[in-house]
């Protein structure tokens with residue numbers, strides 16, 4: 001059983017795709033929206049008094065509205081960019097201009113480097129101090145009390161992930177945000193891994209800025225940044241004199257990839273139309289099958305044991321290099337990756353070295369039969 005599998009043309013080749021944390025397959029509506037924009041007569045730029053220009057403006061506004069509906073954000077506070085990494089460098093660069101010696105930034109050792117290095121550089125260049133929070137050593141969740149221990153009244157921003165892209169730990173975004181706000185700090189949340197698995201409502205979570213990537217939630221390769229319009233306006237970003245100073249358009253660096261915006265909007269609509277409890281129920285079953293199935297294989301070591309998690313597992317097989325395990329699974333037409341997946345701090349904390357571990361991550365289109373196939377193939381590798 002899998003959810004809406006027939007909506008994903010990329011899944012028809014017999015491969016079991018456990019590379020969802022690296023990028024999900026695009027949904028049919030996102031593919032159609034790209035084609036429609038490119039070939040449907042609306043291909044233009046903003047600003048002309050003719051229908052294609054007006055339609056191109058509508059494509060942007062519609063994409064912002066759809067993404068805002070998905071994330072519980074203000075449509076006026078939705079910015080698109082080439083990737084989460086590029087957007088985060090831009091935000092951290094703007095924050096850097098507000099910092100000086102005595103100020104403090106907080107990052108975590110659970111995060112993808114895209115939510116660490118930009119802040120590290122901002123601290124280095126501004127003279128601010130950088131504090132690093134470790135996840136719980138056993139569960140690998142980000143514990144609010146461990147974050148609280150690194151906060152003080154000079155903390156300006158706390159950068160952390162809503163969910164880990166390697167061990168799947170889902171963090172308590174609301175609790176961490178409240179702690180940061182209590183000392184007057186702002187939060188920058190990496191929701192790249194969480195967004196396809198957890199229903200997010202940024203307004204009620206109270207986050208200041210949240211970044212994610214549409215290609216992790218069934219859309220195109222496009223980054224998304226969301227926040228209060230007033231905060232986005234306050235940040236001193238580099239921009240052209242001639243480009244718009246108004247609202248989220250102020251963040252545009254050159255002409256937008258409108259066909260990707262159209263696709264991102266369609267992918268967001270797809271997720272909004274799919275009932276979240278249906279996704280959650282199926283993903284809980286997938287997670288249980290992955291954790292119990294792989295956990296029962298002799299010689300397999302699952303890393304981390306978070307209470308709340310996405311269907312993503314990170315594991316090693318005794319006596320086998322992670323890359324060799326991934327190769328063996330690929331020979332069975334099972335797609336997984338091996339390495340650190342840019343979660344450099346975590347890889348170091350776990351003593352994994354450059355080889356990292358194997359990551360298998362499902363999505364709601366994954367079937368339980370595919371999980372059984374994965375477990376059987378890993379068992380064969382572990383027992384040879």
Ligand SMILES: Cc1ncc(COP(=O)(O)O)c(C=O)c1O
Pocket residue numbers: 021022082083084085086112114115161163164165190192193212213222223
């Ligand atoms: C948790 C997490 N954060 C950030 C990123 C970087 O996203 P992007 O590729 O859009 O820069 C990734 C990419 O895998 C990720 O998994």
